Amino acid sequence: MVAPVSHRATCAAVLVAAPASGQGKTTVTAALARLHARAGRRVRVFKCGPDFLDPRWLALASGAPVHSLDLWMNGEADCRARLHAAANEAELLIVEGVMGLFDGTPSAADLAVHFGLPVLAVIDARAMAGTFGALAYGLQHFKPGLPWFGVLANRVASERHAGMLEGALRDPAHWLGGLPKGEDFALPERHLGLIAADEMHDALARLDAAADALAATPLGRLSVAQLPQVRFDASAVEAIAPLLAGRTIAIARDAAFAFIYPANLDVLRALGARLAFFSPLAGDALPACDAVWLPGGYPELHAEALAARTPLRDALHAHAAAGKPVWAECGGMMALHDTLVTADGESHAMWGLLPGRVTVQKRLAALGPQQLDLAGHSLRGHTFHYSVCDTPQPVAARTTRPNTDAGGEAVYVRGTLRASYFHAWFASSPEATARLFDAAPIGFPHDDS
Structure with missing residues (x-):
């Protein structure tokens, strides 16, 4: 067993989640990563659960490799080691959830609780007003001990619509803004998920458009120092023997x-x-x-x-x-x-x-x-x-x-x-x-x- 590193690492960190798939988690995660990375900040992004396609967009947005985090597939020690290593080198760490916040065993919520990652909930607010507040409240309180950051509305129709959504929240401090529906930053899909970023000639332009839209929101106006700060402990990991040396x-x-x-x-x-x-x-x-x-x-x-x-x-x-x-x-x-x-x-x-x-x-x-x-x-x-x-x-x-x-x-x-x-x-x-x-x-x- 390799001796664990004694020090701890602290950096800004959030877990981007949603009530279900298709709400806009990847778009918001990529926009947040791109917004800070293009400003010269060191950003590391992870994807909760097994995924090959979302990470390619997130890697383009952040400029760094994107690894999976899953308490079952990776194991707790591997997740902890990856988070600690990333926090040592980054100013901002973002984890994109999988499916809905509480879907799967283990779920994105389990990961958030285990590592103290405050949840940024993304909710598709089309054809919705007061129910937006109920969904946000339910996501925040369904699992005891869930760290919470706030909520961002996606596909907002107008400023008036955004005002209705903000007014539906029990705690106005949790309002992180709303993104409009934007064809210029939509991420296209096919049968296994998103079309890979390197197959799109305008992939970076889409990410920049998403970052520009996010920059106009309360979330986008927060500095890294104003985002939740999380401490990540080091973890011992097994040394890998060179069993394939020379091959x-x-x-x-x-x-x-x-x-x-x-x-x-x-x-x-x-x-x-x-x-x-x-x-x-x-x-x-x-x-x-x-x-x-x-x-x-x-x-x-x-x-x-x-x-x-x-x-x-x-x-x-x-x-x-x-x-x-x-x-x-x-x-x-x-x-x-x-x-x-x-x-x-x-x-x-x-x-x-x-x-x-x-x-x-x-x-x-x-x-x-x-x-x-x-x-x-x-x-x-x-x-x-x-x-x-x-x-x-x-x-x-x-x-x-x-x-x-x-x-x-x-x-x-x-x-x-x-x-x-x-x-x-x-x-x-x-x-x-x-x-x-x-x-x-x-x-x-x-x-x-």
Whole structure:
């Protein structure tokens, strides 16, 4: 165990939450981060719960990597260590919540209570007046001990409307202002969430417009010193042994394979691996490597281009035939099947390392936290996908859901190829992560390695 750092760190900090998804949490979080970052202040942002898309907007807004915080997936010690490290280097720390403030186990409210993060509630105030006050009051008082900062109205129709909303609050001091509905700073969405910031040519302009709108509110006029100040204690964390020292991991990274936690890359480097990135969409060759990671993403949106990458397909076949490991998560696994059928019914011949077909449907197939027991360690993460898999490949193992033995996602093993819809948070078990990229048999009871 690494000895804990003795000192504590204090900085301005808030947790941005809402009554439900779709209220404007990401817009407000990004606007607040952008407002202070472009003024030259050091800002760090976190996202509550597993998420690949919101953090890319928040990273652009803040100018720094954005990590997930989840009391179950990360664990308390990891969350505490990340917050303390960020508070040591930042003037403002912002955590964006997930879904509604009290949704999930653990919820964003649990995180706020655990670390003393005052809640900034964002409420979509369209077609609402007095009920705004009731919602704000309920959010503040539903959970005993919840730290509270105030409430911001979103999509406000007019100054008169804003006055009605402010007047509905029990405590006028909690009014942090209202944002109008603004098409110039709306963040566009598709089936898995927000469209990634790096896919939008005007992403930074949208963030600047949101920051400009926020600057006109009471919240935007507060200095960092006037925001809630929170003390973060240091935490002891386990040292990571260099179990992958001397090995090179080739990682697909582009618009088709974009679901990568920055923290996962940190873990691989701490394990001693050298990382070599390549873009299947750009036609990059597979780098010389000891193992391959195909992360999740949107292969269904780029199926025609991926199907045409026959040199990469052949290189992946040769890699696997040589007994070198492949770890494929969700979208990465989809690309490895014989066939991918898109949501509009188009069928594409894919890379053929796994038999069968994957079909994208219009309704959600799976969502929620999962864990994979591997080599005596539990690797935690989540699942979120719209496609379904029809394959004769035997299921080697299954993930489980928290606090239950119920089976979750299938894990397929074919030689040294391991694939699943499961998205892993590598920091939850660096030892298990190393096994994913090791050529030794994975140790599942029903694999064919």
